[in-house]
Amino acid sequence: ETGVTQSPTHLIKTRGQQVTLRCSSQSGHNTVSWYQQALGQGPQFIFQYYREEENGRGNFPPRFSGLQFPNYSSELNVNALELDDSALYLCASTSGRLMNTEAFFGQGTRLTVV
Amino acid sequence: AQSVTQLDSQVPVFEEAPVELRCNYSSSVSVYLFWYVQYPNQGLQLLLKYLSGSTLVKGINGFEAEFNKSQTSFHLRKPSVHISDTAEYFCAVSENRDDKIIFGKGTRLHILP
Numbered sequence: 001e002t003g004v005t006q007s008p009t010h011l012i013k014t015r016g017q018q019v020t021l022r023c024s025s026q027s028g029h030n031t032v033s034w035y036q037q038a039l040g041q042g043p044q045f046i047f048q049y050y051r052e053e054e055n056g057r058g059n060f061p062p063r064f065s066g067l068q069f070p071n072y073s074s075e076l077n078v079n080a081l082e083l084d085d086s087a088l089y090l091c092a093s094t095s096g097r098l099m100n101t102e103a104f105f106g107q108g109t110r111l112t113v114v
Numbered sequence: 115a116q117s118v119t120q121l122d123s124q125v126p127v128f129e130e131a132p133v134e135l136r137c138n139y140s141s142s143v144s145v146y147l148f149w150y151v152q153y154p155n156q157g158l159q160l161l162l163k164y165l166s167g168s169t170l171v172k173g174i175n176g177f178e179a180e181f182n183k184s185q186t187s188f189h190l191r192k193p194s195v196h197i198s199d200t201a202e203y204f205c206a207v208s209e210n211r212d213d214k215i216i217f218g219k220g221t222r223l224h225i226l227p
Contacts, residue, residue: 004157031213042118042204042217043158056214090157094213103215105150105157 004093004106012112013081021076021109023091030095031055032074033103034066037088049074078111086113116141118207120218127195128226135190135221137205147188148206148215149179158204164188175199197225 005024013019025032031050035043045058049068063079072093078085088110092103121136139145146165150158162173169181179190188205205218 033213033215035215035217040219042120042206042219043215045214045216048213058214092158092215102160102163103213105159107155107157 004091004104006089006091006106006109008109009107010110010112012114015081015083015113017081018077018079019081019111021078021089021091021111023074023076023093023106025072025074025091025093026095026104028095029093029104030072031093032068032072033092033094034074034076035090035092036060036085037090037108038084039087043090046076081113083113086111116145116207116209116216118205118216118218120205120221122221123219124222124224126224126226129197130194132193133191133195133199133223135203135205135223137188137190137218139186139188139205139207141186141207141209143209146208147179147181148208149173149177149188149190150204150206150217151175152202152204152220154201161190161203195223195225197227199223200225 007022033048034046037043047057048055052068065077068074088108090108091106094103119138127133148163149161162171164171164181172178202220204220206215208215
């Protein structure tokens with residue numbers, strides 16, 4: 001097992017720019033979920049990808065988009081960055097339904113928008 | 115819609131004392147319940163989960179939680195805390211029809227020497 005890895009670990013962007021965050025899922029895991037954790041808050045569900053298809057979305061605007069690749073790694077793209085997008089972005093991977101498995105989280109990408 | 119309320123934002127407790135972190139949830143359907151721990155500058159680690167069956171769930175690091183359906187609660191307990199337990203603890207719920215995890219706002223556990 002290699003664990004869930006996210007890159008970069010820290011990032012500073014200017015308001016209005018675009019950003020891409022990356023996640024490599026744990027070996028054998030085909031489902032990736034993304035979460036946004038603002039300072040002092042719990043993680044909020046952004047969306048989930050299963051076998052390269054979006055499989056559920058939280059209350060985030062369309063400028064938050066994602067991709068999953070054939071090797072099950074994933075990207076989170078955010079366009080037209082706003083100051084409130086500053087947060088820790090967490091990626092979690094699973095090998096199936098939560099009733100049968102565990103979601104493993106990466107250490108996150110800390111995004112600061114200035 | 116499902117939601118999670120963690121009743122305490124911070125809990126101070128002396129080392130070797132017992133601790134309880136409170137969590138209430140709301141959902142109109144059957145749910146799975148989780149407790150995650152987040153150490154400083156780390157991601158989330160699963161402490162324990164309730165899917166079905168016995169209402170008392172034992173997890174890692176000596177933690178346990180009890181599911182109470184009538185009170186819609188899932189409180190986390192540890193009989194004796196250590197300085198290494200200093201962290202943020204998140205209660206979470208997932209409806210069994212999808213795998214979206216809804217987190218509470220977290221409880222910061224401060225261990226006092």
